[in-house]
Amino acid sequence: MHFYIKNMVCNRCKTAVQNEFEKIGVFPVSIELGEVQTSEEISSDKLIALENSLKHIGFEIIDDKKSRLIEQIKTEIIRLVHHSTAIENTNLSTILASKLNYEYNYLSNLFSEVEGTTIEKYFISQRIEKVKELLVYDELSLSEISNQLGYSSVAYLSSQFKKVTGLTPTFYKSLKETKRRNIDKL
Template sequence: MKMNLKFDYNFICKTILQEQLGALNLEYKIHSLSEVEFKKKPTETELQYVTQALEKYGITIIVDQQSALVQRIKELITELINDTEKSRKYNASDYLSEKLNYSYAHLSSVFSETTYSSIENFIILKKIDLAKELIIHKNYTLTEIAHELNYSSVAHLSAQFKKTTGLTPSAFQRIINKRKKNE
């Protein structure tokens, strides 16, 4: 028997943080998935414990400020793309600038220097990932997906999908439908 799963990464990460930080009785506040503030500075021993406890879940503590900013940018882009009402209201550059209190030029520069890719490319990748999720789990039509992800047309969505995955959305849908029939 095969079971398909969908994960709520935000919930999982928050739960892990709460469990591991709570085990130390540290007073903290989770500002976002990539930012935790401690009420008082943890001891070196407590930091080592937290580091080891989180690493077994694939969570690493970021010491470098640029990397932390890039992680926050990625998190905000994911949040924006997953909230279709918000993504219709804001363009990504304004949203990031407003949330992070930096100019978009600065954010774009830091992102590119750290990841060797652009914010725009990351946005496209996240949109295509969401498009695949909508095809797999919701059986949305391409028109519905284009509308949901704020594409100007189905042709624009299809072009980005093919460039990113090597498949047209229609070919991807056929593969998924064939898999579902064979289960």
């Protein structure tokens, strides 16, 4: 069976979901961000127990096609921003259309309709959260962060960062109590 799981954004999420499957006696064949594959069918009693236990820890089984597609869009963006060593300078629309095998206009309209924001704004919010993370770690210069996240220049990164957060990257870095948001809450 193939399951689509909402809110899986990191390796800890994959471990948590795997533990919930194993608690009901089902051992996944593979687990990726947003997806779990099992070799066996799950009884309705086990499925209800699984749904409840996943919901209890912040996850949800997605069973309709549109919700799955929205979650796949989010997963691809999260994978691109948070799990890649460098973001390509390719258009986001080209990447999503090729990965999900849909026209970008359809993906964009669906995402906006369901989420109330555009794919581009979601992508920007993910990039800004990654910039915050990298600023807090203090291992890379702003120029290196800009290159890693596919910004055309440090000035553009700074301008977008200020537009979203109201702060300059330098000022944000100087704050002692920085508040980052969980990427699944964006």
